[in-house]
Amino acid sequence: MQSIDNPEALAQCPFRGTRIGGAIGSAPTTDDWWPNRLQVELLHQESQRANPLRDESYSEAFNKLDYAQLKQDVKDVLVDSKDWWPADYGNYGPQMIRMAWHSAGTYRIADGRGGAGQAMQRFAPINSWWDNGNTDKSRRLLWPIKRKYGASLSWADLIVLAGTVALEIMNFPTTGFAGGRRDAWEPDRSTYWGPEFWNGKPFDESQATGDHKGHPEEMVSPKLRWVGGPKENYHDLENPLAATHSNLIYVNPEGPGGNGDPMDSARNIRESFARMAMNDEETVALVAGGHAFGKSHGMVPAAKIGYAPEAAGIEEMGLGWHNPVGSGNGPDTMTNGIEGSWTPNPTQWDNTYLINLLRFEWKKVESPAGAVQWTPVDSSAPKTPDAHREGVMNDLMMMTSDIALKVDPAYRKVCEHFLNDFEAFTVAFSKAWYKLTHRDMGPKDRYLGPEVAPEDFLWQDPVPKLDHPVVDAADVADLKRRILATGLPVSALISAAWSAASIYRDSDKRGGANGGRIGLEPQNKWELNRPAELDRVLTTYWGMRDEFNAAQSDGKKVSLADLVVLGGCAAVEQAAADAGTEITVPFTPGRMDTTAELTDAESFDWLKPVSDGFKNYHNDQVGYRVQPERIFLDRAQLLTLSVPEWTVLTGGLRVLEQNWDYSKHGVFTDRPGQLTNDFFRVLTSMDYEWKPADQGKTVFNLNDRATGVTKYTATRCDLIFGSNAQLRNVAEVYAADDGQQRFIKDFVAAWNKVMMLDRYDIKDA
Incomplete structure (x- = not known):
C-alpha cells in the first residue's frame, strides 16, 4: 500500500479507483477544467474570516509593548545556539539578515507587490523557493519571541526586526526600524511570480533554450525538490518581475543559469535591482554590506536534500529541505550550494569584503556541492575561521555575483569609493537596508515605534504634514458651488479626481490623491489622464485655491489635492441629480500638496498603468x-x-x-x-x-x-x-x-x- 505522505504516490479516488488530478485525495478544480476562466474570486481573498486577530488593533497593540525589552529578547535569541540548528560562529545574526533580506527582497517596483509587508515568506510558493532554503529554521528560532508577544508583534515585523537587530549586535549602526506590518493569514493567490516549474511537473527539455539544452541533471525533479539548485529555471523572467529567474531572490549567485560569467552576472544584477528600485550605489552597498557577515552553505549535493516545506512529510513538523548527511546541519549544512565565507571576521562589521574583493585575484572552483564559486589565487590571502570547528581555518570565498562588482566598470567605481571611504559605505548600506526593508510600507503615517527614522526619504513619496485648519461644511458647500459654476464639464471634473486617486496600489501603499501629485510631472502628462483637459481643470483649481486661501483670516486653507477630490464629488452629485436622484457624496478634507522636489519622478512614473x-x-x-x-x-x-x-x-x-x-x-x-x-x-x-x-x-x-x-x-x-x-x-x-x-x-x-x-x-x- 502506498503511503499517504508519499508525494509521488498516485492520487486515487477511494470510491472509484480512478486517478484524479490536483492534490492527493482531491478532484480536479474549476481551474483545472477551465484554465482560461477569469478568476474574479481573487478580489475576495484575505477574508477576515481567516484572520483570528480581526478584533485586534495592531497599531495599538504594538505601541503598548515594551520595545526595549523586545529588542533585548531578540538579541538574547541571536546568541543562544540550539543543538537542533547550531548557529554559525555562535551567532544567528547572519542568517537572520538573510531571512529579513529575502522577505523584503521579493518587492518589485512595477506593481508594488512582494516585500516584507505581510510575511508571505511563511506561505507557498515563497516558503518553498530554493533560494529561501532554511529560512524556515530562522523563523522557528524566533518562535519563542513570537509566542511571548503574541498579537502585539506580527511575524512581518519580527522578521525585519530580527535582521536589523542582527546588524546591530555585529556593530553596524542602522538607520532605524519601523513596525506596522500586518500579517497575512493565507497564501497570496494573485501575484504572478513567473513560470514556477517546481510544482511537481517534470521539466520539458524541449522548452529549454541556449546553453541549457542537454543538461538533464539540472532539470526540476518531479519530487518537488531541486536537483540542480537555482539552475532549474532556464528562462529569464520577463519584466516587470523582480528576480531574474523563478524561485530566486534577485539573481543566481553562480551567474545566469549557473554559467559562472561575472559580466553576465553584472547585467542580471543591474536589471534585477533596478526592478526593485535600487540604483548602482544602493546595489553595491547592499551586496557588499550583506556579504560582510556570515557564510554560504554548500557542503552537500542538492540531489541529496529533501522536499521543500510544502511537500515535506508530516513528520518534518512543517520544515523542509531535510539533509540526511552527517548531522544534517552545522558543518554539514546545505542551502544554496556555495560553501564558505567572504571575510575573516564574519560576525563583525568591517570593510574586509571590499578589501579582499579588489586586492586579490580570484579563480573559479567548485564547492563540495558542485556549485560554481571563487577562491583567491594568492596563497597569502587571509583565511576565515570555520563556522563550527574550533581552530580550523578555510579559504575565503566569493560568488560569481561578487566578482561581478569587480569587473563591471560602474560597480567597480562604487566599490573603490566605498573602499576609500568606509564611513560613506556604512551610511550607504544603512540607508539601503532601511529602504529595502521598509520600501513596501507606504507613507510614514503607517510606521510604528520609537526608532522610526526621522528623515523623509524620497522613496517614501513624502507629503507635508497638515499644518493648518481645514475647510468646514459651509466651505465645502461653497467650494462645490464655485466648482460647478466654472462651466467645466462633469466628465472632466470626475476624470481629474479619478486620475488622482485611482493609481493607488495597496501592494506598497503608493499613489492616491493625497499630495496633489496629479498637478506635477510625470502624472499630469500621462496620456491616459487626458492631459489637455486636466490642465484646464488644474488651472481653475489653482486659481480657486489661491483665492480661497488668501481670503481666510483664521489660517484656514484648502489644498489642490482636496479641490481635485472635492470637484469629483461635486460632479458625481450633479450627475446623480441629473438622473433624478439627490445624494451627498462624502468628502473628508485634510490632504496636503507636495512638491516636485519631494517627488522622485522616475520612480513615480512606475505607477502609470500600462x-x-x-x-x-x-x-x-x-x-x-x-x-x-x-x-x-x-x-x-x-x-x-x-x-x-x-x-x-x-x-x-x-x-x-x-x-x-x-x-x-x-x-x-x-x-x-x-x-x-x-x-x-x-x-x-x-x-x-x-x-x-x-x-x-x-x-x-x-x-x-x-x-x-x-x-x-x-x-x-x-x-x-x-x-x-x-x-x-x-x-x-x-x-x-x-x-x-x-x-x-x-x-x-x-x-x-x-x-x-x-x-x-x-x-x-
Missing part, C-alpha cells in the same frame, strides 16, 4: 501575454475592490464618459454624463448581439438583433461584466428594475472608498 480597464486604456506599445480583462482584474485587486465595487464603478464610469480617449466604447446610454444604470441594462439585454469588430477580438459591436444595426461598441473590459458568470450576476442586480437607486448608492460608496484609500494620516492602516 493598461487600465476603468478608462478603457490599453497601451498597445507593450507586448502583452494576457488579455486586458486580466490586467483589469489586477488593477481592481490593487485598489482592494470587491466584485460588486469593481462592477459598479466600471458601469458608473462608463456612463460618465471616462474613457481616456473620449471613445464611446462601453458608453451604453443615450444620456451620457448622467449617473444611470444604463450600462448594466444594455449589457444584460438580449436585444443586442455581440460581434467582434477586429480579428483579435479586442473591440466589439453591439448590434440590434431586429435590424442588425450597430447601436454601441465595446471592449473586452466592458463585456467581461456580462460574460463572466460571477460578474454577470452582480451586473444583473444593478440592471434590474429596482436597481437604479442601489446602483447610485453603491457607486457613491465605492467612489468614496477609492478617494480615501491613501488617507493613512487619519485612518488605521
Whole structure:
C-alpha cells in the first residue's frame, strides 16, 4: 500500500479507483477544467474570516509593548545556539539578515507587490523557493519571541526586526526600524511570480533554450525538490518581475543559469535591482554590506536534500529541505550550494569584503556541492575561521555575483569609493537596508515605534504634514458651488479626481490623491489622464485655491489635492441629480500638496498603468501575454475592490464618459454624463448581439438583433461584466428594475472608498 505522505504516490479516488488530478485525495478544480476562466474570486481573498486577530488593533497593540525589552529578547535569541540548528560562529545574526533580506527582497517596483509587508515568506510558493532554503529554521528560532508577544508583534515585523537587530549586535549602526506590518493569514493567490516549474511537473527539455539544452541533471525533479539548485529555471523572467529567474531572490549567485560569467552576472544584477528600485550605489552597498557577515552553505549535493516545506512529510513538523548527511546541519549544512565565507571576521562589521574583493585575484572552483564559486589565487590571502570547528581555518570565498562588482566598470567605481571611504559605505548600506526593508510600507503615517527614522526619504513619496485648519461644511458647500459654476464639464471634473486617486496600489501603499501629485510631472502628462483637459481643470483649481486661501483670516486653507477630490464629488452629485436622484457624496478634507522636489519622478512614473480597464486604456506599445480583462482584474485587486465595487464603478464610469480617449466604447446610454444604470441594462439585454469588430477580438459591436444595426461598441473590459458568470450576476442586480437607486448608492460608496484609500494620516492602516 502506498503511503499517504508519499508525494509521488498516485492520487486515487477511494470510491472509484480512478486517478484524479490536483492534490492527493482531491478532484480536479474549476481551474483545472477551465484554465482560461477569469478568476474574479481573487478580489475576495484575505477574508477576515481567516484572520483570528480581526478584533485586534495592531497599531495599538504594538505601541503598548515594551520595545526595549523586545529588542533585548531578540538579541538574547541571536546568541543562544540550539543543538537542533547550531548557529554559525555562535551567532544567528547572519542568517537572520538573510531571512529579513529575502522577505523584503521579493518587492518589485512595477506593481508594488512582494516585500516584507505581510510575511508571505511563511506561505507557498515563497516558503518553498530554493533560494529561501532554511529560512524556515530562522523563523522557528524566533518562535519563542513570537509566542511571548503574541498579537502585539506580527511575524512581518519580527522578521525585519530580527535582521536589523542582527546588524546591530555585529556593530553596524542602522538607520532605524519601523513596525506596522500586518500579517497575512493565507497564501497570496494573485501575484504572478513567473513560470514556477517546481510544482511537481517534470521539466520539458524541449522548452529549454541556449546553453541549457542537454543538461538533464539540472532539470526540476518531479519530487518537488531541486536537483540542480537555482539552475532549474532556464528562462529569464520577463519584466516587470523582480528576480531574474523563478524561485530566486534577485539573481543566481553562480551567474545566469549557473554559467559562472561575472559580466553576465553584472547585467542580471543591474536589471534585477533596478526592478526593485535600487540604483548602482544602493546595489553595491547592499551586496557588499550583506556579504560582510556570515557564510554560504554548500557542503552537500542538492540531489541529496529533501522536499521543500510544502511537500515535506508530516513528520518534518512543517520544515523542509531535510539533509540526511552527517548531522544534517552545522558543518554539514546545505542551502544554496556555495560553501564558505567572504571575510575573516564574519560576525563583525568591517570593510574586509571590499578589501579582499579588489586586492586579490580570484579563480573559479567548485564547492563540495558542485556549485560554481571563487577562491583567491594568492596563497597569502587571509583565511576565515570555520563556522563550527574550533581552530580550523578555510579559504575565503566569493560568488560569481561578487566578482561581478569587480569587473563591471560602474560597480567597480562604487566599490573603490566605498573602499576609500568606509564611513560613506556604512551610511550607504544603512540607508539601503532601511529602504529595502521598509520600501513596501507606504507613507510614514503607517510606521510604528520609537526608532522610526526621522528623515523623509524620497522613496517614501513624502507629503507635508497638515499644518493648518481645514475647510468646514459651509466651505465645502461653497467650494462645490464655485466648482460647478466654472462651466467645466462633469466628465472632466470626475476624470481629474479619478486620475488622482485611482493609481493607488495597496501592494506598497503608493499613489492616491493625497499630495496633489496629479498637478506635477510625470502624472499630469500621462496620456491616459487626458492631459489637455486636466490642465484646464488644474488651472481653475489653482486659481480657486489661491483665492480661497488668501481670503481666510483664521489660517484656514484648502489644498489642490482636496479641490481635485472635492470637484469629483461635486460632479458625481450633479450627475446623480441629473438622473433624478439627490445624494451627498462624502468628502473628508485634510490632504496636503507636495512638491516636485519631494517627488522622485522616475520612480513615480512606475505607477502609470500600462493598461487600465476603468478608462478603457490599453497601451498597445507593450507586448502583452494576457488579455486586458486580466490586467483589469489586477488593477481592481490593487485598489482592494470587491466584485460588486469593481462592477459598479466600471458601469458608473462608463456612463460618465471616462474613457481616456473620449471613445464611446462601453458608453451604453443615450444620456451620457448622467449617473444611470444604463450600462448594466444594455449589457444584460438580449436585444443586442455581440460581434467582434477586429480579428483579435479586442473591440466589439453591439448590434440590434431586429435590424442588425450597430447601436454601441465595446471592449473586452466592458463585456467581461456580462460574460463572466460571477460578474454577470452582480451586473444583473444593478440592471434590474429596482436597481437604479442601489446602483447610485453603491457607486457613491465605492467612489468614496477609492478617494480615501491613501488617507493613512487619519485612518488605521
